Amino acid sequence: MGRRPTLRRKGSYWFSEAGGVPRYFGRVDRVTQSEAMSQLWAALAESPDPQNPPAPPKGPTIDAIIERFMEWATRHRAPKTALERRRHLARLSAMRGSKPAESLTAQDLERLVKSLSTDYAIKHLTSVRALYRRAIKQGWIPPCDPFARFEFPRPDVKILRESDLPTNDEIERLYRRATGVVLDLLTLYHNTGCRTHEILEVRVDDFQRSTRCLILARHKRSATMRDPVPRTIHVNDAAFAVLERLCDGRGPEESIITNARGKPYVTSAVNGRFANLRKAAGVRDHITPYSFRHLFITDCLQAGIDPVVVAKLAGTSVGVIDRSYAHWRSDVFRDAQVRLEAMRSAATNRNL
Secondary structure (H helix, E strand, O other): OOOOOOOEEEOOEEEEOHHHOOEEEEEOOOOOHHHHHHHHHHHHHHOOOOOOOOOOOOOOEHHHHHHHHHHHHHHHOOHHHHHHHHHHHHHHHHHHOOOEHHHOOHHHHHHHHOOOOHHHHHHHHHHHHHHHHHHHHOOOOOOOOOOOOOOOOOOOOOOOOHHHOOOHHHHHHHHHHOOHHHHHHHHHHHHHOOOHHHHHOOEHHHEEOOOOEEEEOOOOOOOOOOOOOOEEEEOOHHHHHHHHHHHOOOOOOOEOOEOOOOOEOOHHHHHHHHHHHHHHHOOOOOOOOOHHHHHHHHHHHHOOOOHHHHHHHHOOOHHHHHHHHHHHOHHHHHHHHHHHHHHHHHHHHHHO
16 A cells, blocks of 8 residues: 655645655645645646656746745845735745746636735736746746736726815814824824825934935835935925924934834824824814825925926825826816917907
């Protein structure tokens, strides 16, 4: 009687050489031993001849290149980006982790995203594409393109409407109810257009009093720029007064926004505090700290500031400004409409 197939741990993965074929069955922290064993039995059942199993696959498995990719991403990408990559690639690992990396097909990608919403599917596909591009560039696998016959889903059109922004009355009510650190955060978000996490990551040494700005060396776009540049956040009098007070008497490496225990705030804690403020002030549920970033950008555009300058102020690209906020450039469109009406009026008068 033949030996019973066995399963063991190899690094962070379930592994077996049953049938003479090395196979991986997912990470041990995501797949139970019984699930991995079931996958092993299913793989053995697919073998056309148990006495003469197929030759071991050439090249690394998908799980193997995911592990190498995550080691690289942890060193070269922001922690949040690396965490998102790992979460997205975990689905790919669960589906085809033990298969050769070169065997991934367009049909596999379609199965991966079938049960996901469009936006979430796009994020997963972006992570998979980043995995394969890095694997090929680093020489982990030979050139291959599982996306060659795959049609990327189109993202849903998102429109920032006037109703999405806080009204002047809501802003006034929020300021009346806010106290302490929540008031400081509200003032900074309202007057700088920062992303929610950016203010939380600011250190005392990032505050430049002479130039009235914050300098962030590591920010959202620094990991994707070919030549990273610091994120410069300019502040007005209201934000400057808050920053100067918060930085007074603190060391250069200390966070400017801390809780009662002196620990830095995290985004979830800020959102929780803001939710309480929103309820007390009677403000609509969809208004969040990030709503003030949208308000900052739209106010800049309505003030006639050039989109290139607005992109610099907001720490984003001109493409994002054009794609998500172009309809707020009312001065440009209003001027075009006035010129059109003037031309039509002149033409009508000539014909009289």
